[in-house]
Amino acid sequence: MTTTPAASSGGDPRTLLITLTGKDRPGVTSSLFASLATDGVDVLDIEQIVLRGRLVLGVLVAAPGEWRALEDRVRRAAAELDMQVEVEKGAGDNPRRPQGRSRVTVLGSPLASQAVAAMAGRVASLGANIDRIERMARYPVTAIELHVSGADPDDLRVALAAEAAAQHVDVAVQPASLVTRGARLVVMDVDSTLVQGEVIEMIAAHAGCEAEVAEVTEQAMRGELDFEESLRRRVSLLAGVDEAVLEQVYLDLVLTPGARTMVRTLKRLGYRFAMVSGGFTQITDRIAVDLGIDFSAANELEVVDGRLTGRVVGQVVDRAGKADALRRFARAAGISEQATVAVGDGANDLDMLAAAGLGIAFNAKPRVREAARTAINVPYLDTIVYLLGISREEVEWADAQAGITTPAPPV
Numbered sequence: 001m002t003t004t005p006a007a008s009s010g011g012d013p014r015t016l017l018i019t020l021t022g023k024d025r026p027g028v029t030s031s032l033f034a035s036l037a038t039d040g041v042d043v044l045d046i047e048q049i050v051l052r053g054r055l056v057l058g059v060l061v062a063a064p065g066e067w068r069a070l071e072d073r074v075r076r077a078a079a080e081l082d083m084q085v086e087v088e089k090g091a092g093d094n095p096r097r098p099q100g101r102s103r104v105t106v107l108g109s110p111l112a113s114q115a116v117a118a119m120a121g122r123v124a125s126l127g128a129n130i131d132r133i134e135r136m137a138r139y140p141v142t143a144i145e146l147h148v149s150g151a152d153p154d155d156l157r158v159a160l161a162a163e164a165a166a167q168h169v170d171v172a173v174q175p176a177s178l179v180t181r182g183a184r185l186v187v188m189d190v191d192s193t194l195v196q197g198e199v200i201e202m203i204a205a206h207a208g209c210e211a212e213v214a215e216v217t218e219q220a221m222r223g224e225l226d227f228e229e230s231l232r233r234r235v236s237l238l239a240g241v242d243e244a245v246l247e248q249v250y251l252d253l254v255l256t257p258g259a260r261t262m263v264r265t266l267k268r269l270g271y272r273f274a275m276v277s278g279g280f281t282q283i284t285d286r287i288a289v290d291l292g293i294d295f296s297a298a299n300e301l302e303v304v305d306g307r308l309t310g311r312v313v314g315q316v317v318d319r320a321g322k323a324d325a326l327r328r329f330a331r332a333a334g335i336s337e338q339a340t341v342a343v344g345d346g347a348n349d350l351d352m353l354a355a356a357g358l359g360i361a362f363n364a365k366p367r368v369r370e371a372a373r374t375a376i377n378v379p380y381l382d383t384i385v386y387l388l389g390i391s392r393e394e395v396e397w398a399d400a401q402a403g404i405t406t407p408a409p410p411v
Contacts, residue, residue, distance in 0.1 A: 014063040015044065015090055018074055022083030024055035032057065035077040039064045044093050047132075055083075063089060098150035100128070101176035104160065105387045108169040109378055111142035115167035119146075122163045126151040137392035139408060141378050145389070147176070157373060172374040172387045174358060180389065183270045185335045187326045187352065189344035190277035190284055190298070193362050194381070196254045199279045200234055203308075206245045209237045220348065222365055227278060227318040227348045231299065232311075239310025243303050246282045253283070258382030261406060263291050265385050265395050274329045276322045278348055295332065297325040323351035343384065344368070360384065 020032055029048070036043075036059075045060040064070055071087045078085035104123075108115055123130055128151035136143040148156065157173040164171040174180060191198045204213035213234045220230035263273060274295035277284050284298040300313040317325065322344075330340050342349070342356035345364040353359030353372050361372035362381070369375045376383055385395060399406040 013092065014067070015092060016061050016063045016067060016070070017086075017088040017090060018059045018061065019086045019088075020055070020057040020059075020078060020081075020083055021085075022055060022078075022081065024050050024053050025081075028055060028081055028083070029057065031077050031081060032059065032074070035073040036061060036070065038073060039066075039070050041070065060094065098129070100149060100151045100153065100156075102148045102151070102153045102156050103174045103176050103180065103389065104146040104148050104156070105136065105143060105172045105174075106146065106164070106169055107141050107143045107171070107376065107378060107383055107386065109141040111144070111169065112167070115169045116144075118163050118167050119160060119169075119171070122159045123148055123151070123156070126155060126159060128156065134391075136386040136390070137383075139392070140380055141383055143383065143386040143392075145386070161373075161375075170376050170378065170383075172358070172360070172376075174387070179336070179339050179357065182339060183272070183333075183335060184266075184339045184341055184357075184388075185272045185274060185326075185330055185333050186266060186341045186343065186384075187274045187276055187329065187356065188342075189322075189346065189349050189352075189362075190275050190279050190287065192345050193343055194256060194259055194275065194287070196256055199249060199253070199283050200238075202249045202252060203238055203241060203245060204234070206248070207238050207241045213237055220346070222347065222367065228316045231278060231316055231318075235301065235308075235312055236310040238301075238308045241308045243306045243308065246280075246301075250283055250286055253287070256379070256381045258380040260291070261395065261399075262382040262384055263293075264404075265382070265390065265398065266388070267292065268398055269390075272329075272333045272335065274325070276317065276325045276329075276352060278317055278322075278346075295325075295329040297321070297329075319348040319351050322349060323355045326352050326355050341384070341388070343381075358387070360387070 041064055042062040044062060048057045074087060075085055106119055120130060128148050130146050131149055132147040134145045136145050153173055153175040160171045160173055188194045198217055201210055201214050201217060204210040216230050216234050219225040220227050273293045275284055275288060275293050277298040279298050281298045281300045284296050288296045297317055299317050302309040302311045302313045326340060326342060327337060330337050337355060338357040340356040341358045342352045343360045343362050344353055345362050345368060347368060350368060350371055359372050361368045361375040363377055396406045
């Protein structure tokens with residue numbers, strides 16, 4: 001039989017907050033609730049965490065009329081467990097969280113206490129509250145997620161981005177909404193994002209013009225040159241290269257650490273993937289098959305009689321073209337633009353990053369980091385899953401179920 005709680009003088013039902021702390025072991029939670037069951041009290045809220053074998057268990061219950069007897073039973077149960085307990089009488093449930101809810105992910109390698117203090121201070125300076133903190137990963141980076149309420153997500157993003165830069169950590173701020181829990185589309189740049197290095201420079205190395213191509217590439221990445229002009233200028237330097245070089249370049253490609261882990265993890269959750277590249281279909285089409293990418297857009301090198309002509313075929317996939325491709329692929333996948341995640345490192349990725357619900361500058365040039373709403377500056381692509389609310393432990397467990405040992409550091 002459920003005991004009806006007495007009301008306080010203010011009209012709210014009286015409640016008890018029970019906080020149990022001590023060494024964790026099997027049976028702690030069941031013992032505590034067995035002591036509560038005698039009075040049949042209603043449970044209103046529970047929070048439990050374990051840090052290095054130390055448990056903190058908080059329970060909010062409706063207080064029965066004879067709540068002192070209940071308190072005595074709880075204290076006896078705690079003593080038998082050799083744990084500490086506090087029982088605090090009050091009124092009402094937890095207050096409703098304020099509007100302006102965000103999920104804030106902080107990444108550090110290492111994550112210094114000074115950085116955490118500074119980030120928390122910024123949250124407080126906006127009049128917001130950190131309602132909960134969870135660790136998402138302990139290696140190869142430390143990642144924590146803060147559930148924050150009481151601040152506009154855009155204001156919070158601006159404040160925390162500035163502090164993150166000062167503290168040399170990475171931060172992502174996302175509104176807490178159902179969008180983050182549904183099917184999503186991840187759209188990735190290829191060169192220096194999904195793969196290490198620049199494909200066109202690898203081809204140029206075989207043509208003996210790597211330095212000239214690299215210089216034009218850098219100008220384009222910094223936004224100093226129109227991308228289409230820079231692409232055509234670089235490709236013209238490749239005229240006469242044997243088509244067989246493309247096979248060797250593909251074989252020499254190295255995926256960014258964490259790429260495979262990220263793709264297989266998110267695909268298990270029904271995510272779709274796309275590549276949008278200023279590179280070349282002769283390479284990206286094969287990467288798409290290898291990784292199981294759903295959509296792909298890139299430029300096509302013209303080949304005549306087995307050699308590159310120094311020209312591209314059709315319309316160039318440039319900065320605007322990347323954003324258009326993101327929208328096109330989202331429609332094809334039946335996913336809203338707000339449910340897209342874009343990842344890139346260069347100036348020609350900026351429109352795509354802006355169009356996505358979550359745009360991530362990955363080890364990007366300074367101009368791109370400053371313009372993007374989120375930046376990651378660690379060399380592991382699978383850190384993106386932490387931004388999406390997936391912990392390292394969950395990744396490793398899912399891999400183990402599939403007979404895979406999660407690489408560490410990830411590859």
